Structure formats: structure tokens, C-alpha cells
Amino acid sequence: MSTINAIAHLNELTKEIENDYYLTAQVTATLGVDDIVARIAAREIATKNVDGTAFIKTFLDECARAAAEGNNIVTPFFRSSIGIQGSVLANDLGHNIPADRLKVSVNLTQGDGARRAIESCVIHAFEQSGATGPVIQSVTDPTENKPNHLNPGGMALISGMRLAVKGDDASVGILFTSEKDTSKTVFVAPKSLSPNSPTKLQFVLPAAVTEGKWYVRVTTQGGSNPGQLVKTPRSYDYPEIIKVGDVPGYERPGEL
Structure with a gap:
């Protein structure tokens, strides 16, 4: 039976319930095509006469070509549909x-195989170490309120606990890192945040955060008590990937 580790965060936003927690999945790793091929080889399914990496890349490329011809794709792991x-x-x-006159996208949802695999696993929840640091609960554009989605040049709202971005260290602020090219980063300084509170950070998304997928990190020297600063900055890496703009896999309201 498979196990997903999940970090338990005390939910301080619900006043009517005490000692309740929300969970965020602890990502074990980010796997590429070569990693999946290695897993298949470990199961002794691959043969010496098959280039597993080339086969999977060809398969996925053919899925993309078929989608561009207006086909829906159904696999055990994902289902795709065309959005216009x-x-x-x-x-x-x-x-x-x-x-390019329209916004055409390939929208992905989980397939039956992925659903069955997830249904058969168990969740192991544990408290996050260093509970005095910031915790991100959600990242949204407050004008649309869709989880893990922002719009280029639009408003961005980060909600959570102990988020107030304070301190003089150069790392204090919000850092966006491109999922496609991790050398590409965009920094949002504390002066750009309003409000800048323990539960909410709001700002205009910098133009440099272009359409695509991004990681988000919040770093602060703010302590548990108002006005308190700690010597060493504490960071929180949001475990979800943020999609900016019309990215494949993001479904706007009304889309399939």
C-alpha cells in the first residue's frame, strides 16, 4: 500500500473548532521521464531492446499532436480535453x-488509474517542524478566487499563518521561481505588500512573473509575537505549483 506524507498545520482561522489541522502533501520528489523509466526498469518490465525514455517522449509528443487535431486523450493517468x-x-x-486569436488550451484531469491508486493509499500526517515560521495556506487572485492560479499583472493574495514579512535581511520577501527554469527568479520586496499581515500578503504580480508555472517562497524575520524579530530568517516553500495565465491543466469556470 502506498503512503503519502502530509504536513499538519494548526488551523488558526477557524474560531468555532479547536485543535483542527489542515494538511499539505509533502512532495517526495519531482519526477521526469527518465525517472519514470527507471521505476519501470526496476519492476523489470522494460526490455533491453526498448529505449524507454524515447518511447515515453514519443508517446507524449503524439498525445500533443493528437490534441492539436481536436482529439480528447484518455489514459490511466490523465484525461485531456480541448478548451477554447x-x-x-x-x-x-x-x-x-x-x-493565436483565441485562447486554446489542453485541459488535464486525473484518469481512472490515478484515481484508483490515490483511493488505495494512506495518508501519514505529522506536524511541521519549526512551527514558529510562516505557513502558506493558499495563493489566489482575489478577483477570481481560484486556487493556485494567478493572472499576469493582476492581484495576488497569499493567505496563511505567521506571514507578516518583516526584517532587514536581503532574503526577506516573496520569491517566485520558474518551474521550467529554476535560475529565473522574481523577488517581491516587503514595501510592495499591502496588506502585509500575519494572515494575508497582497500585491500586484510583477510583470516579470510571466505566463507559466512558478514556485512561491515566503521569507520573514517576523516572530510569533507582534513586533518581534528573530535573528535568522525563516522561509516556507509552498508545496503547490502556481499557474500564471492560461496554462495547460488549469480549468476556468465553465470548462470541462
């Missing part, structure tokens, strides 16, 4: 319309 946003004029009807 935007409007056309009457004189466009009956003619080919370039995709």
Missing part, C-alpha cells in the same frame, strides 16, 4: 481562424 476561449465574428464562420 474568446469570440469570433460572423465573417469568420466557415473559415480557418488562427489559434
Whole structure:
């Protein structure tokens, strides 16, 4: 039986219930194609005459090509569907319309195999060490309130506990790191935050945080008590990937 480790955070936002916790999954690792091939080889399923990496890349590339031809894809791990946003004029009807005039996306949802695997696993919950540090509960655009999604140049709201960004250390602030290229980072300084409180950090998303997938980290020297500063900055890495703009896998309201 598989096990997912989850960090338990005391929920200080619910006043009617005491000692309740919310859970965030502790990511074991981020696996690429080569990692999955290694797992298959360990099960002695791969053969000497098959290049597993090339096969999986070819399979996924063919899925992308099929989706671009208007097909829905169904696999044990994911299901895909085509989403189209935007409007056309009457004189466009009956003619080919370039995709860049519209917002065309491939939307992914879990497949039956993934659902069954998750249903059969168990969750091992434990308290996060260093409970005096910041904890991110959610990242949203407050104008749409969709989890883990922001809009380029729009408002960003980080909610949680012990978030107040204070201190003089150069690392104090909010750091966005590109999931595609981890050398690309964007820093949001404390002066750009309003409100900058223990439960909410709100700011305008910098233009440098372009459309794509990003990691978010909050670093502060703020202590448990108001006005208290600690010598060593404490950071919290949000375990979810933030999608900025129209990214495959993000479904807007009304989409399948």
C-alpha cells in the first residue's frame, strides 16, 4: 500500500473548532521521464531492446499532436480535453481562424488509474517542524478566487499563518521561481505588500512573473509575537505549483 506524507498545520482561522489541522502533501520528489523509466526498469518490465525514455517522449509528443487535431486523450493517468476561449465574428464562420486569436488550451484531469491508486493509499500526517515560521495556506487572485492560479499583472493574495514579512535581511520577501527554469527568479520586496499581515500578503504580480508555472517562497524575520524579530530568517516553500495565465491543466469556470 502506498503512503503519502502530509504536513499538519494548526488551523488558526477557524474560531468555532479547536485543535483542527489542515494538511499539505509533502512532495517526495519531482519526477521526469527518465525517472519514470527507471521505476519501470526496476519492476523489470522494460526490455533491453526498448529505449524507454524515447518511447515515453514519443508517446507524449503524439498525445500533443493528437490534441492539436481536436482529439480528447484518455489514459490511466490523465484525461485531456480541448478548451477554447474568446469570440469570433460572423465573417469568420466557415473559415480557418488562427489559434493565436483565441485562447486554446489542453485541459488535464486525473484518469481512472490515478484515481484508483490515490483511493488505495494512506495518508501519514505529522506536524511541521519549526512551527514558529510562516505557513502558506493558499495563493489566489482575489478577483477570481481560484486556487493556485494567478493572472499576469493582476492581484495576488497569499493567505496563511505567521506571514507578516518583516526584517532587514536581503532574503526577506516573496520569491517566485520558474518551474521550467529554476535560475529565473522574481523577488517581491516587503514595501510592495499591502496588506502585509500575519494572515494575508497582497500585491500586484510583477510583470516579470510571466505566463507559466512558478514556485512561491515566503521569507520573514517576523516572530510569533507582534513586533518581534528573530535573528535568522525563516522561509516556507509552498508545496503547490502556481499557474500564471492560461496554462495547460488549469480549468476556468465553465470548462470541462
